Amino acid sequence: MTRTVRAVAALCAAGVLLAGCTLSGSEEPADDVTTIKLVTHDSFAAPQEILDAFQQQSGIRIEVLKEGDAGALTNKLVLTKASPIADVAFGVDTTFATRALSEGVFEPYTSPEADRGPQRYAIDPEHRLSAVDVGDVCVNIDTAWFAEKGLPEPETFDDLADPRYKDLLVVANPATSSPGLAFLLGTVAKYGPQGWQEYWGKLKTNGVKAVSSWEVAYNQEFSGSAGKGPRPVVVSYASSPAAEIGEDGKPRTKALLDTCFRQVEYAGLLAGGKQADKAGRVVDFLLSQQFQSTVAENMYVYPSREGVELPPAWKEAAPQPTKPASLPGEEIQANREQWIEQWRGLIEG
Numbered sequence: 001m002t003r004t005v006r007a008v009a010a011l012c013a014a015g016v017l018l019a020g021c022t023l024s025g026s027e028e029p030a031d032d033v034t035t036i037k038l039v040t041h042d043s044f045a046a047p048q049e050i051l052d053a054f055q056q057q058s059g060i061r062i063e064v065l066k067e068g069d070a071g072a073l074t075n076k077l078v079l080t081k082a083s084p085i086a087d088v089a090f091g092v093d094t095t096f097a098t099r100a101l102s103e104g105v106f107e108p109y110t111s112p113e114a115d116r117g118p119q120r121y122a123i124d125p126e127h128r129l130s131a132v133d134v135g136d137v138c139v140n141i142d143t144a145w146f147a148e149k150g151l152p153e154p155e156t157f158d159d160l161a162d163p164r165y166k167d168l169l170v171v172a173n174p175a176t177s178s179p180g181l182a183f184l185l186g187t188v189a190k191y192g193p194q195g196w197q198e199y200w201g202k203l204k205t206n207g208v209k210a211v212s213s214w215e216v217a218y219n220q221e222f223s224g225s226a227g228k229g230p231r232p233v234v235v236s237y238a239s240s241p242a243a244e245i246g247e248d249g250k251p252r253t254k255a256l257l258d259t260c261f262r263q264v265e266y267a268g269l270l271a272g273g274k275q276a277d278k279a280g281r282v283v284d285f286l287l288s289q290q291f292q293s294t295v296a297e298n299m300y301v302y303p304s305r306e307g308v309e310l311p312p313a314w315k316e317a318a319p320q321p322t323k324p325a326s327l328p329g330e331e332i333q334a335n336r337e338q339w340i341e342q343w344r345g346l347i348e349g
Contacts, residue, residue, distance in 0.1 A: 142224030
C-alpha cells in the first residue's frame with residue numbers, strides 16, 4: 001500500500017476531510033453505521049485504518065470474530081449453520097472448502113471485484129465462495145544450518161526421506177492443522193492414492209516429528225525461526241521466508257518450491273443471514289485493491305487480486321510458486337477423513 005493511501009485512510013478514520021473521504025473516492029461517507037460480523041481464523045490481520053476507512057465510506061463496521069485455524073473455523077460454521085454466528089466468513093481454505101459447500105454453509109454471491117483476479121481460483125459454479133488470498137504450503141529450510149553443517153540442502157520430497165536428513169523434518173498433524181493437511185495432500189498429489197502411504201513410511205523411518213499445530217512446528221521446533229528449535233526443516237508456507245529477513249537484508253530461510261501445495265483462502269456470505277446486501281459489501285472490501293494491498297505485509301500470504309504489488313523483499317525471499325501441486329476439491333472431500341486416519345495409523349500407530 002502506498003503512503004498516500006495510508007494517509008487518506010488515516011484521515012478518514014480520524015474524521016477529517018469528511019466531504020467525499022473514501023477509499024475509492026467515489027462515495028460520500030455514511031452517517032448510519034451497521035455492524036457486520038466477520039468470522040475468521042486466528043491469523044486474520046488488517047490495518048485498523050483500513051477498517052476505519054471502510055466504515056467511513058460504507059457505514060459498515062466490521063466486527064471480527066476469530067475461531068481457531070481453517071479446520072476449526074469450518075467445523076464451527078458447519079455446527080452453527082442453522083443459526084449462523086456471523087454474516088460473513090473468511091478463511092475456509094482449499095482443504096476444507098468442499099466440506100463447507102456440501103454442508104450448505106454459504107449462499108451465492110458474485111462480487112463485482114471477483115473478475116479482477118479472484119475468479120482464477122473459483123471452485124464453485126454457484127459463486128458461494130470468493131478467493132481472497134493464496135498461501136501455498138511448502139517445506140521450509142534453515143539455510144544457515146545446512147551451510148554450517150556442510151550438508152547439501154534438500155530440494156524435493158524424495159530428499160526428505162534420504163538418511164542424510166534423518167531427524168531433521170518437523171510437520172504439523174493433518175488432523176489438527178490446515179498446513180499439516182495441505183502437506184499430506186501434497187504427498188498424495190505427488191505419489192498418488194496408493195504411493196503416499198509408502199512415502200510416509202519412509203519419512204517415519206527417517207525420524208519425521210509430528211506436532212499438533214503449525215505454531216508449535218514453526219515457532220518451537222524449527223531452527224530457522226525466532227524460537228531456534230532443533231530441527232532445520234519444517235512444513236510452512238512459500239511466503240514464510242519473507243518474515244525471516246536478516247540484518248543483511250537476506251532471507252535466513254528458503255521454501256522448497258518443488259514441495260508446494262496450493263492453498264487458497266475464501267470468503268463468503270453465510271446462508272440465512274439477515275443482512276445479505278451489506279454482508280456482500282464486506283466481501284467486496286476483502287477483494288478490493290485497498291484490502292488486497294495489505295494481505296502480504298499483514299498475513300504473509302499472496303493477494304488473489306491481479307496487479308497488487310508485493311513488498312520489495314518478497315521478490316527474492318518469497319517468490320510465488322509457479323507450479324504448485326493441487327487436487328480436485330471433490331477428491332479431497334471424498335477422501336479427506338480416510339487419508340487422515342491412514343496417516344494416523346502410519347505415524348501415530
